[in-house]
Amino acid sequence: MTTATTERIAQLPQVSEPRNPGMALDLDWVRGVQANTSAIERRAATLPGRRSVKKDYQAAWLLRAISCIDLTTLSGDDTVQRVRRLCAKARQPVSPEILAALGMEGLTVGAVCVYHDMVAAAVEALEGSGIPVAAVSTGFPAGLSPFHLRVAEIGESVKAGAQEIDIVISRRHVLGGDWQALYEEMRAFREACGPAHVKAILATGELGTLRNVARASLVCMMAGADFIKTSTGKESVNATLPVSLVMIRAIRDYHERTGIRIGYKPAGGISKAKDALVYLGLIKDELGDRWLRPDLFRFGASSLLGDIERQLEHHVTGAYSAGYRHAMG
Numbered sequence: 001m002t003t004a005t006t007e008r009i010a011q012l013p014q015v016s017e018p019r020n021p022g023m024a025l026d027l028d029w030v031r032g033v034q035a036n037t038s039a040i041e042r043r044a045a046t047l048p049g050r051r052s053v054k055k056d057y058q059a060a061w062l063l064r065a066i067s068c069i070d071l072t073t074l075s076g077d078d079t080v081q082r083v084r085r086l087c088a089k090a091r092q093p094v095s096p097e098i099l100a101a102l103g104m105e106g107l108t109v110g111a112v113c114v115y116h117d118m119v120a121a122a123v124e125a126l127e128g129s130g131i132p133v134a135a136v137s138t139g140f141p142a143g144l145s146p147f148h149l150r151v152a153e154i155g156e157s158v159k160a161g162a163q164e165i166d167i168v169i170s171r172r173h174v175l176g177g178d179w180q181a182l183y184e185e186m187r188a189f190r191e192a193c194g195p196a197h198v199k200a201i202l203a204t205g206e207l208g209t210l211r212n213v214a215r216a217s218l219v220c221m222m223a224g225a226d227f228i229k230t231s232t233g234k235e236s237v238n239a240t241l242p243v244s245l246v247m248i249r250a251i252r253d254y255h256e257r258t259g260i261r262i263g264y265k266p267a268g269g270i271s272k273a274k275d276a277l278v279y280l281g282l283i284k285d286e287l288g289d290r291w292l293r294p295d296l297f298r299f300g301a302s303s304l305l306g307d308i309e310r311q312l313e314h315h316v317t318g319a320y321s322a323g324y325r326h327a328m329g
Ligand SMILES: O=C[C@H](O)COP(=O)(O)O
Pocket: 072, 074, 113, 231, 232, 233, 234, 267, 268, 269, 270, 300, 301, 302, 303, 304
């Protein structure tokens, strides 16, 4: 790959973005939000076939995708050893030989995402790397534990060193149209996070309609979410393109009205390099290049990295390696 291509697409200088301070709940704005489901589904259906980048450009965009991965393990059988292996992978997501052949060095993923009990192990394993640990929180994945415990859980994870907190909202507030309750819940979660950035997981597969997804996105942003995230990965339907269009457009509206940029994290079921490219194309089209950086875009994924690695290896060597060689991530 030419170094110029890598530098332009895959290697990015740091830029800093002000945090979302939130705003008062504007119910007129929330209730005025609509979502034309058939138009959204039609547009989403055109996306996978539309944009296709090739060769060096594809490899550079895949490197960019890696820098935006929240490398995730959220299993009941997680162990400290597994988390350490994941963190080693987070530090060096692609083999040094492949990376050198692509004209790049120092690539890491965006964050490592774990349950609270694994935060300390991840923080220790990532020390000195600059890679943040994200903790799923607030009774993840259902969010049905007592409210004070959900708030306290956030504090515990921040104390243990998590720099990002992925909270789950109460779906019943959305399903009942209780926007005030959703706003207050999100506000409290944001406050409990302190300096840690907060991602609001909407669990869109459980919200019933795209209009609910749009309204819930807006309310969470008004209440101070730094990111909005589709799913826990545990719903029966997780990240989809229609849901992404709705959430991304809510982010665009919020930016147009407030000047504040909110991040986006599709999560759950994204496991193929070609899907990652579709998401990056969608973000580029709807929000622009500024959003294609890890401070404003993440993939929540446990197995996407393995497929991207295989594609990069193929790009460099002309051959595919077996999937088991990329078992982690
Ligand atoms: O937030 C991340 C998701 O839980 C990961 O889901 P996945 O295992 O389907 O990639």
